[in-house]
Amino acid sequence: MWEYTDKVKEHFLNPRNAGKIEDADGIGEVGSLACGDALTLYIKVDDDNIITDAKFQTFGCASAIASSSALTEMLIGKPVEEAEKLTNKDIAEYLGGLPREKMHCSVMGQEALEQAIKNMRGEAGTKAEHSHEGELICECFGVFDEEILQAIKANDLKSVEDITNFTKAGGGCGKCHEDLERLLAEAQGEAAACATPSATPAYPAEGMTNIQRMHLIESVIDDDIRPALQADGGDIRLMDIDKTSVTVQFMGMCSGCPSSKATLNNLVQGKLREKVDPAITVTEG
Amino acid sequence: MKTIYLDNNATTQVDPAVFEAIKPYFTELYGNPSSMHRFGGQVGVTIKEARSSVAKLLNCDSDEIIFTSCGSESDNTAIRSALNSRPDKRHIITTAVEHPAVLSFCKFLEKKENYEVTYLGTDERGRLDLDEYRKAISPDTAIVSVMWANNETGNIHPIEEMAQIARDNGVIFHTDAVQAVGKVSIDLKSSAVDMLSLSGHKLHAPKGVGALYVRKGLMFRPLLIGGHQERSRRAGTENTTGIIALGKACELAAKNMETENTVVSRLRDKLEAGLLAAIPDSKVNGDPENRLPNTTNISFGYVEGEAILLMMDQLGIAASSGSACTSGSLEPSHVLKAMSVPFTFAHGSIRFSLSRFNTEEEIDFVIENLPPIIENLRKMSPFSAEKEGLACTGPGSMQ
Numbered sequence: 258m259w260e261y262t263d264k265v266k267e268h269f270l271n272p273r274n275a276g277k278i279e280d281a282d283g284i285g286e287v288g289s290l291a292c293g294d295a296l297t298l299y300i301k302v303d304d305d306n307i308i309t310d311a312k313f314q315t316f317g318c319a320s321a322i323a324s325s326s327a328l329t330e331m332l333i334g335k336p337v338e339e340a341e342k343l344t345n346k347d348i349a350e351y352l353g354g355l356p357r358e359k360m361h362c363s364v365m366g367q368e369a370l371e372q373a374i375k376n377m378r379g380e381a382g383t384k385a386e387h388s389h390e391g392e393l394i395c396e397c398f399g400v401f402d403e404e405i406l407q408a409i410k411a412n413d414l415k416s417v418e419d420i421t422n423f424t425k426a427g428g429g430c431g432k433c434h435e436d437l438e439r440l441l442a443e444a445q446g447e448a449a450a451c452a453t454p455s456a457t458p459a460y461p462a463e464g465m466t467n468i469q470r471m472h473l474i475e476s477v478i479d480d481d482i483r484p485a486l487q488a489d490g491g492d493i494r495l496m497d498i499d500k501t502s503v504t505v506q507f508m509g510m511c512s513g514c515p516s517s518k519a520t521l522n523n524l525v526q527g528k529l530r531e532k533v534d535p536a537i538t539v540t541e542g
Numbered sequence: 543m544k545t546i547y548l549d550n551n552a553t554t555q556v557d558p559a560v561f562e563a564i565k566p567y568f569t570e571l572y573g574n575p576s577s578m579h580r581f582g583g584q585v586g587v588t589i590k591e592a593r594s595s596v597a598k599l600l601n602c603d604s605d606e607i608i609f610t611s612c613g614s615e616s617d618n619t620a621i622r623s624a625l626n627s628r629p630d631k632r633h634i635i636t637t638a639v640e641h642p643a644v645l646s647f648c649k650f651l652e653k654k655e656n657y658e659v660t661y662l663g664t665d666e667r668g669r670l671d672l673d674e675y676r677k678a679i680s681p682d683t684a685i686v687s688v689m690w691a692n693n694e695t696g697n698i699h700p701i702e703e704m705a706q707i708a709r710d711n712g713v714i715f716h717t718d719a720v721q722a723v724g725k726v727s728i729d730l731k732s733s734a735v736d737m738l739s740l741s742g743h744k745l746h747a748p749k750g751v752g753a754l755y756v757r758k759g760l761m762f763r764p765l766l767i768g769g770h771q772e773r774s775r776r777a778g779t780e781n782t783t784g785i786i787a788l789g790k791a792c793e794l795a796a797k798n799m800e801t802e803n804t805v806v807s808r809l810r811d812k813l814e815a816g817l818l819a820a821i822p823d824s825k826v827n828g829d830p831e832n833r834l835p836n837t838t839n840i841s842f843g844y845v846e847g848e849a850i851l852l853m854m855d856q857l858g859i860a861a862s863s864g865s866a867c868t869s870g871s872l873e874p875s876h877v878l879k880a881m882s883v884p885f886t887f888a889h890g891s892i893r894f895s896l897s898r899f900n901t902e903e904e905i906d907f908v909i910e911n912l913p914p915i916i917e918n919l920r921k922m923s924p925f926s927a928e929k930e931g932l933a934c935t936g937p938g939s940m941q
Contacts, residue, residue: 259848269849270856275922290925291885293846293874297924314924318848322922 261319262353268323273330274312281312283377285369286384292398292425294321294362298328298369302377306337313369320352320359327351328366341374343367344411345423360423364408394436397429402440409444417441462534470533471498477532478505482525486511493525496542501534504542517541543858546904548813550744551693551721551837551895552862556787557746563790564748564783575780576771585782592789596753599723599792600738602730608754608772609785613720614643616739616754617687619765619776620716621647623756624685624737625657626763628714631684635713637662637670638880639694643739644687644718645876658682667829668697668881676707685714690722690738694864694877694893695828696837698726705734714760720744720752724795725803725834736760742784746897747791751784802898807835809905810896814838816909821916827883827891836896839864841887845919847874850892853915859908864891 261269278299288295294317301310311329315322328348332340345363349355355363368385375381391403408414408423417437421427427437462470478495486493491511496504505525507517514520526539547555573582575589590604597604610616621634621644636648638661651657660678662670670688679686686708691698701717708715716737719728723738724745730738737760742751756762756775768777818824823843842850847863854861864875874888883891894908 269852272922286924290844290889293885293889295924314922316844316923316925317846319852321846322849 259319259356259359261323261356264327264351264353265320265323265355268326268352269319272313272322272326274310274326274333275314276312277314278310278312283373283375284383285372285374285376287365287368287372288317290316294318294365296321296325296365296369297383298325298366298373300332300373300377302337308332308335308337308340317362317365318359320355321362321365323352324348324355324362324366325369328370332370337374337377340370343370346412357419357422360412361425364423394440395424395426395429395433398425400424400426402436405437405440406444409441414441414444460534461532467500473533474498474503474529474537477529478525481528481532485524486520501536501538503529503537503539505539506542546857546859546900546907548859548861548894548896548900548904548908550897551696551893553743553749554746554897555899556748557791557794559794560747560787560790564787567783567786575782576769588789589780589782589785592785592792595789595793595796596740599796600728600730600740600755601732602755603758605773606730606755606758608756608775609780609788610752610754610776611750611781612752613641613718613739613741613744614752615765616741616752617641617643617716617718618647619754620737620739620756621651621685621687622765623761623763624714624716625651627761628684631682632656633658633660633680633682633684635660635662635675635678635683635686635688637664637688637699639664639668639692639697639877640687640689641693641718641720644689648687662688664880666882668692668695668827668877669829669832670699670704672700672703672707675704679708679711679713683711683713685716687716687718690717690719690728691726691834692828692877693721694875695839695881696721696834696895697828698722698832698834701735702733705736709734709736721834721837724792724799725836727799730755730757742788742791745791745795747787748784751781751788753788798898803835806896806898806900809900809902810836810838810894812902813894813896813905813908814840816905817912820909820913824916825887827878827881827887834895837893839891839893841878841883842890842892842916843886844923844925845890845916847890847892849919850890850912850915853919854912857907857911859911862893862895864888864893 278301281299282302283300285298297314299312300308303309311332313325313329315325331343331351345367348363348366372385376383391401394400394402394405405420405424405426412423414420414423417427417434420437427433458464462473475495478493483493490509492508494506494508496506511517511520521539521541529537529539571585573585575582575586593604593607596607610619634648634657636644648659652659662675664670688699688704690701705715714736715734717735718739720739720741721744723740736757738755740753743749762775764775766777771777771780814826817840821842825841827839827841851861851863864878878888878891
């Protein structure tokens with residue numbers, strides 16, 4: 258059984274504003290019988306652009322009915338300009354939250370509202386039609402890429418499962434899961450590109466003074482490199498540091514070892530590049 | 543509030559006689575049946591009796607019964623054993639309407655282990671096509687696994703005939719009989735079924751116990767390997783109380799099956815007829831001529847199943863739905879989908895499954911109180927305008 262909040266249950270069992278407004282100023286229809294949920298939202302708007310009445314007709318589960326009922330309560334008395342800022346998150350929050358798998362019910366409310374306002378302004382018909390400019394991703398539920406990208410961004414979606422919970426895309430045969438992964442990566446890539454420059458330095462020694470840099474090199478040799486060489490009966494001595502050029506001397510079993518060149522490049526230089534500066538070159542003195 | 547429990551294909555009430563039978567095994571008789579001492583040994587004797595009761599219900603030998611933890615474990619064991627004992631064969635036949643215990647496992651085998659799986663389809667009544675089945679069998683087929691009765695619609699499949707066809711082709715035949723055992727007469731001695739799964743909690747034993755019948759002589763590969771319990775065919779300390787309960791439940795089922803089913807099917811028929819008469823645009827899913835005596839799956843057009851269930855729950859009526867919203871998936875039941883039930887009806891399907899503990903008064907209550915629920919939901923639906931005349935006029939109608 259779903260864990261619904263008391264408010265969801267209350268709105269489901271005693272829905273407010275169920276029904277039709279015969280002379281509605283705006284009507285928004287979304288969903289279909291095939292999809293398993295559908296909502297028709299009616300709004301009445303006065304001369305001051307205030308929503309004076311809102312009613313709904315919903316075919317769907319408890320959270321779909323509760324989301325519709327909540328939406329009408331939120332709309333009545335609000336100026337249209339404010340109402341059009343309402344999001345699915347606001348609907349879910351009003352209800353004290355919805356199970357993540359049911360978030361698409363709140364999305365349906367937001368879409369119906371957008372459509373009703375467009376219809377009121379004479380910009381569109383009553384039924385939300387996909388622009389078909391984008392790519393049809395989920396054939397089972399008829400969801401296009403634009404809608405998915407918008408949902409990812411608006412709700413900070415992180416996984417295919419999230420996308421399904423919010424848009425229904427991917428909830429049928431599952432053939433579109435790869436496309437959904439692609440859209441996620443695309444949205445996340447854009448987010449990364451738009452992100453403010455990171456405060457984290459590109460490499461550990463970036464911005465350090467020469468003394469700090471030398472201390473860091475010494476500590477990497479002492480903590481990460483020497484113990485590994487000592488385990489094989491060898492050792493290392495730091496001879497010189499000149500900016501990014503480091504000179505060392507092998508000792509013990511490492512001195513004259515046929516693999517010393519590889520050890521120098523892979524272990525010593527590799528570790529210093531990783532932990533200090535990728536520009537470091539190490540030579541044997 | 544009294545609960546009217548009409549969800550017996552999900553689980554059943556433990557029969558009071560079963561509960562009485564197992565009580566001492568929680569308190570005084572808690573020995574381990576594998577122990578050498580008499581204190582454990584006496585429990586071993588009772589387990590032997592339980593095994594015999596299960597065998598009697600299925601008309602097989604006691605040593606053909608392996609106790610497991612549930613129907614799913616029995617199903618998985620059966621399929622895995624067949625595949626492991628015939629490693630050269632890579633083909634499995636099952637149906638599109640199986641319980642997930644078989645269906646999900648077959649899909650796993652298909653994806654992860656490269657087995658080829660044929661999923662037999664059904665007609666609109668949920669009936670399998672035997673010609674399609676015959677054609678699907680190939681020399682590479684290792685096992686056929688087909689449920690005896692469907693959990694959602696109650697449809698009974700022609701298992702005896704299908705098992706014989708498998709045997710004629712040298713293929714192992716397994717049946718998930720979780721819903722059938724205790725409700726239909728099963729005679730394994732005269733059948734070609736090689737393996738059969740059952741689950742205790744579907745026939746008035748507690749949850750957490752099941753059994754697998756494995757025909758004598760069939761090569762068997764255990765799923766759980768460890769101790770020597772169940773003659774090394776299923777390792778793990780016996781769930782003694784569960785097993786003893788299952789034995790008692792099987793004993794009761796064998797004794798009362800016919801009479802009980804007559805009573806239960808009469809109540810089921812009354813419920814079905816009452817709802818169909820009172821609620822327009824409603825229809826039965828499945829094959830009314832060939833189904834379990836306790837099950838009816840009814841679709842109420844233009845309403846959504848979860849909403850119906852929750853409204854019913856407010857009145858203390860417990861049932862199940864094949865609607866998408868109850869399952870966490872977004873599509874209605876795979877069984878109704880396989881039967882090509884139209885979306886209009888599939889989303890509003892409710893499964894009522896009765897037991898011997900249901901009463902005439904309970905059925906009357908549902909017939910009286912469900913129609914107004916459907917009517918209210920339809921009134922709220924945007925499709926009501928398209929479907930003028932859907933208002934209920936039966937008993938309890940708000941009109």
